[in-house]
Amino acid sequence: MAWSSPDASARAPIESHVHDAVDLSTGSVLSTPAGETLTAEDRLTRLHHVGFPGELSVFGSPSHRLSPQVPYQASPEGWLDAYEGTYSASTNNEIWWRLPATFDNYTATCNATFRGVAAGARVLSLSVEAWPFTGRTGSIVIFVGQTQAEIPVSTPTVRTIDVAFTHDGSDSITAMVVLRQGIYDFVVHSVSLGSPGIVVAQQPTA
Numbered sequence: 295m296a297w298s299s300p301d302a303s304a305r306a307p308i309e310s311h312v313h314d315a316v317d318l319s320t321g322s323v324l325s326t327p328a329g330e331t332l333t334a335e336d337r338l339t340r341l342h343h344v345g346f347p348g349e350l351s352v353f354g355s356p357s358h359r360l361s362p363q364v365p366y367q368a369s370p371e372g373w374l375d376a377y378e379g380t381y382s383a384s385t386n387n388e389i390w391w392r393l394p395a396t397f398d399n400y401t402a403t404c405n406a407t408f409r410g411v412a413a414g415a416r417v418l419s420l421s422v423e424a425w426p427f428t429g430r431t432g433s434i435v436i437f438v439g440q441t442q443a444e445i446p447v448s449t450p451t452v453r454t455i456d457v458a459f460t461h462d463g464s465d466s467i468t469a470m471v472v473l474r475q476g477i478y479d480f481v482v483h484s485v486s487l488g489s490p491g492i493v494v495a496q497q498p499t500a
Contacts (some may be wrong), residue, residue, distance in 0.1 A: 304465065305479055306425055307381030311452045315340035318441040318459040328454060337456050341417070346458035348415035356419070358408045359486040363387050370410030377402045391480045393473060395427060400472040401433065406485040417488040420455040420471070425479040432476025434465060438469045447477060447489035461489075 298361045311328040315337070323346040334353035341348070358372040362383035366375040379389035391403055404420075418438065424447045431448040438459050445455065461467060467487075473480055 302327055306450050308423065308452055309449045311454070313337065313340060314445050314453055314455040315344050315346075316436065316443045316445065316455065316457040317344040317346050318436075318438055318443055318457060320345055321441075321443045323443055323445055323455075328452075332454060337454075341456060341458050344458070346415065346417075348417065348458060352415065352417040354488065356486035357411065357489040358406075359484060360406055361484040362389050362482075365395070370408070371481075372406065372408045372487070374404060375408050376404040379403065379482075388481045388483050391439060391473075393477055393480070396475055400474060403471045403473060403480060404482055404498075405471075406469045407486075408467045408469075408487050409465060410487075411461055411467055411487065411489050413461055416459055416461045416467075418457040418459070418469050419486045419488065420453075420457070420484040421485075422455065423451070423479075423481040423483075424453060424454050424477055425450045426476050427478045430476040432478075433474040434477070434480075435472045436469065437472070438467065444474070 306333045312325050313328040313332055315324040323343050324340050326340060334350060337353060338350055357370055358367060360372055360374040362381055376389045379391050380389065382388050389404065393401055410468060424434060426447050431446050434447060436443050436457050
């Protein structure tokens, strides 16, 4: 079971910014230093390396963008659910978890649900920070439906995670973020969905 603390002073300095390109169809993960700038073209190139067939349009304006400050949007509908995290929406726009050294299987952090998404190639993007216990490697695990991928974390990092998948056109998508042992602190800043071709139900006119 995860536990939270209001004291962030014990966090070690962040060592680097990493971009994780993930293809859920194969579970492939390509993690590379992001540098000071991370362009949409860079992100797409790395996704192509892990097998994603999508085009640059998935990095246009996201159809859904959820955060601690904006955990719900009405159209197209989407919402962010968090489990036992400490919210700091007004100052840092983050949800923070501090974990024990050992726990069974997974520890859940948050779910993001998206509605009104057309079938096709899609990219789920997360902005997070992660600190492992000293000398250990933990994992961030992303589930979308019945597919999953695991991202190892061995140093304190800011991470931009792009998760490519093909949506079947069903009414809603739920993405779940869980952690394996080895992660000490974990922070979520935002979750977004790159989804050209959104299906939005028209509102009745007066």
